[in-house]
Amino acid sequence: MADSVVTDREAYITLDRPERLNAIDSWMPGETDASVERANDDGGVHVIVPGAKADRSARLRPRGF
Numbered sequence: 001m002a003d004s005v006v007t008d009r010e011a012y013i014t015l016d017r018p019e020r021l022n023a024i025d026s027w028m029p030g031e032t033d034a035s036v037e038r039a040n041d042d043g044g045v046h047v048i049v050p051g052a053k054a055d056r057s058a059r060l061r062p063r064g065f
Contacts, residue, residue, distance in 0.1 A: 009046040009047065011038075012049045013032065013036065013048060013049070015032075015051070015052040016053045022053070
């Protein structure tokens with residue numbers, strides 16, 4: 001899922017799938033695109049700031065070891 005919040009001329013678009021390490025699934029490109037379109041259509045937005053929620057319990061494990 002991609003969340004978006006607008007504050008003080010800044011649109012924050014946040015990837016929100018920390019349980020999957022914010023991997024992009026089949027829905028996320030469309031949700032992200034819709035968030036960018038909403039920000040572009042908002043005359044008060046001057047910058048789009050992308051980000052991702054982090055799950056501190058998630059661990060990156062090397063594959064193949």
